[in-house]
Amino acid sequence: MDGPEPVQLRFAYSHTGEEYVKRRDWQQATLNRCPLHPQGGCRFARHGTYARVSPPGTLITRYYCPEGHRTFSLLPDCYCAHLSGQLSEVEALVRAVEQAPSQTAACAELRLEIELPGVQRFVARRVQAVHAALVVIKGLLPERFGRCAPTLLAFALVLGVSGVLVALRGIAAPWLAELPRPLGFSPRRQPGGGLEKRPPTPSGGGPAGACGLGSRVQATGLRHPESPSMNDPDTERQQEIALFRYGVIAELAQWPTDTKGLYAAIAAKAAREYTIPGSTRTRIAAETIRDWLKAYRRGGFEALLPKPRADRGQVRGLPPSVVEALLATKEGNPALSVQLVIRAVRERPEVPPDLPLPPSTVHRLLARHGLMERPKQDGDPQDRRRFAFEHAGELWMSDVMHGPSVVVGERVKRKTYLIAFIDDATRVIPHAAFALSENTATFLPVLEQAILRRGLPKKLFVDNGANYRSKHLALVCAKLGIALIHARPYQPQGKGKIERWFKTVRAQLLTRLTEADLASLTALNRRLAGWIEGEYHHSPHRGLEGATPLEQWARTGSAVRFVEPDVDLADLFLLEAVRKVQKDRTVSLNGVLYEVDAALVGENVTLRFDPSAPPERPIQVCFQGERLAMARPLDAYANCFVKRDRPSRTVAVDGPLPEPAPSALRLRELPDGDDDAGEQR
16 A cells, blocks of 8 residues: 555444455445544545455455545554554463463464564564563553553463453553554554654544444544664663553543642652562652653653663763773783783773772673674685485484483482484474483484484484494494495584484473473383374475375485395394403493303403393303303302312212223133243253
8 A cells, every 4th residue: 555554443343354355344434523623624534445465355445535645544453553463462472471481482382384583573562562562551550450460371360361462452541552562553654764653643542433334443543752763682671660650640631631639649659559571669659650641751661761860871880091991901911801901900000999890890891892702714615505405314414412301210309411413405304312321322223223214314413423433333333335425523503414413302391391201211202202203294384385294205215225135134233342251250231240251261352242132131152253152140049059060079970980902812722831941942
């Protein structure tokens, strides 16, 4: 629409936006007289309609005053002012934030189709506007709302209705011109940061005339001065204070200056208790209220803004000579810390020895003059470029995130570490799990599960830590045909996708964990797996042009390699440890004793084991490259009844002695007779 933005007027309407569209009730909205010229004669007439975005098909009736060159639109109570949508939708959003543990947790629950920072900005604008309007209404009607907190939940208890914002639009109808959107009709901000100026109404903000369906329309033509952008925290505090001040005097501002009883009304307001922004006081002096009222009548809303200090930005507790000495010392040697700067300045004669120099004050002084910024490194900036692979399985990224503490054993809490893999092309999480430590023994089981679920990646991009530099990980990747790539030290930018996923985990999962989820490591991993497979993989991803990770995997995952059937993947991922066999034929592994063959006593053997397996499971024993019998856990009680196999000092006879070998000369073969007879022959 050409020309200035239309002034919004209230059209009292008790139905929803859907009913407004279905019944075409904009045809019933009428304005009997011009808010700028109640006496008539300005050729004030109906000026057609304009469409709103939500709900679809919504039309808003408008009127035009040729003399004042101003368009007036009749906004039903169910719709937001200067925002798309309905007040019921905004109220549901604000209530969700008020009931959530934090605003970040509420934003994660909303799951709008935008990134989390955008959701936070979207929610913060609406929550701040609604709460600011509630603060003003508390000041306007202290008898009714003075003791309740500026929240929708508190106002709902007082009003006893579910639609608080719609009810408040009718209750605060005379003051809608100064209430912020989406409840009130306060002018919206222009691109330059100011507010659109509107012409004053002759009626002083009162009723402008009768409207259709038995309702009345309130003009919103009170002058609203320009103000700075609300993005500045200091400006937000100033506007909060100004809104509170206006809430106190809003009722009195409608009275003519010569009205009787004005001072009595001011005294009555001064006798009440208030919740004053930025102050612990609860009472306001009558003279202060009178000054606010005079300032508003003289300069409008801008006059209620608290004036900044004249010496803002200056160090008020340090002499100028000391300030110059601090700045000169830091400029002369930018590498000096705050403590060294203070020490160097104290050696100067112009600095009194008893002058306090708090480090925080000196730090603020140096930071205000830009001396605490890190100097940029010389040389050209590094050439960093965004990249994305085309097919699933071409590149996996892996990293570790510090997780929450879980109960282990008898009420002992231990910190957890989230080990995760992400596919670069599809953002699918092949596998992720929490562990109690960050080392190779906990990393390899997660990698094994990821390969079993999503196949073999061509490249694996990991950090440069010690657990990623292990020889065993390199051997596993080499045997599986995976190119292991390590990130450059102190260059985390290359792993931006996995870091961004960790941010999503913190916002959407960790904020919703319950005590049952933290009761054990198994419960925490069960909750993680449910969130990944049930929510994350089915959520549209902005980096995938709105597709979900599973949809992208289905499109590009046809070429993913899987482990060959003849490859024993479980055996490949077994960890190895070298141990010496003791004289009692045992070896120790992770605090558990295992028995091996007695022939290995005194030898160094290699034990191959699964770190996630229970300790009662046998482990492999290898000696000089050959796999021997499995080693089983020691059963000391059973060894009490086992006969030892040891050498004996006596000859053990287990049967009859064997017959000796025959001699070459047999006695029976000798001739008969004595020796003398033989000699005579």
